[in-house]
Amino acid sequence: GHAPRGPTEVMVDGDTAKKHKLKIGDELRTIAVTGDIRAKISGIASFTVTNPGAAIVYLDTATAQKHLLGAPDVFTQVLVTAESGVSDTQLKKNVAAALDGSAAYKLQTQQEAADANKDSMG
Numbered sequence: 001g002h003a004p005r006g007p008t009e010v011m012v013d014g015d016t017a018k019k020h021k022l023k024i025g026d027e028l029r030t031i032a033v034t035g036d037i038r039a040k041i042s043g044i045a046s047f048t049v050t051n052p053g054a055a056i057v058y059l060d061t062a063t064a065q066k067h068l069l070g071a072p073d074v075f076t077q078v079l080v081t082a083e084s085g086v087s088d089t090q091l092k093k094n095v096a097a098a099l100d101g102s103a104a105y106k107l108q109t110q111q112e113a114a115d116a117n118k119d120s121m122g
Contacts, residue, residue, distance in 0.1 A: 001043030004060040009042035013056040017044045030057050032067045 001024045004010050010028055022028065022041055030037040037059070045058065065072050082091040088109035099105055108116065 004042055004058060006060055007063045008039050010039040011043040011045055011058040012041055013051055014044050014046045015051045016055040034067045034070065037067050
């Protein structure tokens with residue numbers, strides 16, 4: 001399979017596919033605030049760690065923005081990689097400065113994000 005390539009394709013996690021006997025090519029109905037999304041399964045995702053039990057559906061960026069976020073050019077997460085020699089702490093400061101220190105954004109280093117994810121899993 002492959003990642004979704006437009007509004008007619010989705011990818012699901014392996015646990016969900018197994019539990020519901022889903023396979024590539026099956027149609028999947030996903031309910032979103034903006035309405036139902038009907039698309040064919042284009043791929044099955046696998047993880048290197050155990051899925052905590054959530055059903056995960058992947059959409060391409062434009063479809064997710066339209067149906068889940070309600071507008072183009074809207075993102076819920078952006079990952080930034082530093083140049084060699086720039087620490088995570090300095091990168092976080094640089095990004096904050098580029099965003100004018102806006103409180104509208106939650107900035108985390110890689111370690112802070114890992115710690116937060118670990119804490120949320122218990």
